Amino acid sequence: MxxxxxxxxxxxxxxxxxxxxxxxxxxxxxxxxxxxxxxxxxxxxxxxxxxxxxxxxxxxxxxxxxxxxxxxxxxxxxxxxxxxxxxxxxxxxxxxxxxxxxxxxxxxxxxxxxxxxxxxxxxxxxxxxxxxxVNGPDTTMTSFGAGQPAPPKGRVFVNPSQGVLLIASNLPPAPAGKKYEMWVIPKGGKPVPAGLFQSERDGSAMHIQHGPVDVSATAAVAVTMEDEAGALQPTPPILFVASLQ
Ligand SMILES: [Zn+2]
Structure with a gap:
């Protein structure tokens, strides 16, 4: 050529x-x-x-x-x-x-x-x-739910200055009056609410929580189902956890 x-x-x-x-x-x-x-x-x-x-x-x-x-x-x-x-x-x-x-x-x-x-x-x-x-050079990526046929799976990206991005699949839409809530779980601390979201009809979801994150002090990111007003602490069961460490 x-x-x-x-x-x-x-x-x-x-x-x-x-x-x-x-x-x-x-x-x-x-x-x-x-x-x-x-x-x-x-x-x-x-x-x-x-x-x-x-x-x-x-x-x-x-x-x-x-x-x-x-x-x-x-x-x-x-x-x-x-x-x-x-x-x-x-x-x-x-x-x-x-x-x-x-x-x-x-x-x-x-x-x-x-x-x-x-x-x-x-x-x-x-x-x-x-x-x-996703593009941040200091972004940490972790997956959850891999290797399991049915449960939600996906990835969590944590950027120390910009926040947390969650991308999930196999997560059926929460029923009326309910929403999913993301939690940032510090090492040895109480889970911190990190925003409510809903998934699409096909079970995919993308949620972003803005703001700085102390990555080294964070153990995991988790998701629960809560009333649509949101909760201050997670209601069991925890649907999935992405461990950062
Ligand atoms: Zn040439």
Missing amino acids: NCEELRDHYELYAMGVAGEREKSEIREHLNRGCEVCMAEMKRARTIAALLSGTAPPMAPSPKLRRRILASVGFEQKRFGWAPFLAAATVLSLVAAFYFSGREREFADIAARLRDQLGRQTIELTRLNEAFAI
Whole structure:
């Protein structure tokens, strides 16, 4: 392939999501010191770095956007103009995960975000907040419910300055008058209420609790079902616990 044919693939390469063929072609150009490709890669890496950082989502070229969205299973035709920003955010998320080497987590999160975006039940602000937490270099991730067929499972991301992000599946919507409540459990302390949430009809849920968290002093994050007004201490049973230590 010549440089012209590779033009749409530099950004993908920089983000680690280029196709195998394009990947080896670009590598070959770079290895033989192709000046066009070296300049293009420099540009692409800048874009990729911007996307992976805390910079606001930027507009990728339509073609790149299509490719990336396709790579996480989006169908372009389902979207009009409005979800464009969401697309850019997802793009950032994609980049963040590739850069941090958490591809498997990425796949899982991307699937959830994709579901939620598809139903358009998630606002872009929340998506951005989720992204900020997931993308934080000092964010700790832990899973719960793995290896069990039916109970809720998912992941908890804790960022010391930004807060806690919970993403769950297999969590049926709480019945009328009830809600789920998240708890941050300090080591040797009383659980601290960390917000009420409801899950979607398909059992997926995303909940964000803002604010600083002393990660080293935190033992776990847990969820209970409570009256919709919320409770000051967890009502048994604890539905699931994500241990941070
Ligand atoms: Zn070249």
